[in-house]
């Protein structure tokens with residue numbers, strides 16, 4: 001079994017890379033955020049429990065997150081392993097995951113970190129502007145309006161939400177990065193960490209991740225080429 005942990009700050013490109021890796025490696029992409037939404041949507045026992053915390057604006061306790069994750073990993077499609085996204089988020093979760101996988105005679109094979117400098121993350125995350133009239137969304141770096149401050153489509157004024165302001169983004173990111181660095185350190189100490197430069201173009205990041213994944217877990221992880229897929 002091949003369990004990969006994908007690590008990266010918000011804005012590092014994890015959301016783009018995870019589904020591509022899943023496809024190329026033939027492993028399911030298991031994102032804890034998706035599991036929460038699905039469990040709540042389905043109204044499962046664990047979903048209802050999770051929702052009680054979410055409605056109060058509290059973090060869902062590790063015990064609930066782990067139960068949901070292990071249920072997911074027990075599904076047949078995860079029999080050969082999975083790409084874990086959004087878990088572990090802290091040292092306690094990393095330990096819980098190691099114990100839970102060990103009970104199944106398995107382990108994390110590699111932790112892949114997409115590394116992007118903090119200043120660049122702030123730049124990527126804080127450039128969001130929204131058109132006042134119709135909610136059209138722009139981004140200073142990836143999708144700027146033709147005329148600064150005005151919507152291309154209806155000419156209305158672009159505004160920035162408090163959440164998207166540079167100072168707000170920087171403060172929130174600092175907290176998230178401190179937990180991420182602990183998890184990165186955890187896997188580094190165990191010789192499981194591979195770091196990929198997230199400043200490179202997305203396609204190169206993908207190749208870097210794939211090379212690191214295959215190098216660490218060996219030929220057990222099948223590529224899409226090996227499955228004979230075309231295109």
Ligand SMILES: [Zn+2]
Nearest residue numbers: 131136151154
């Ligand atoms: Zn507009």
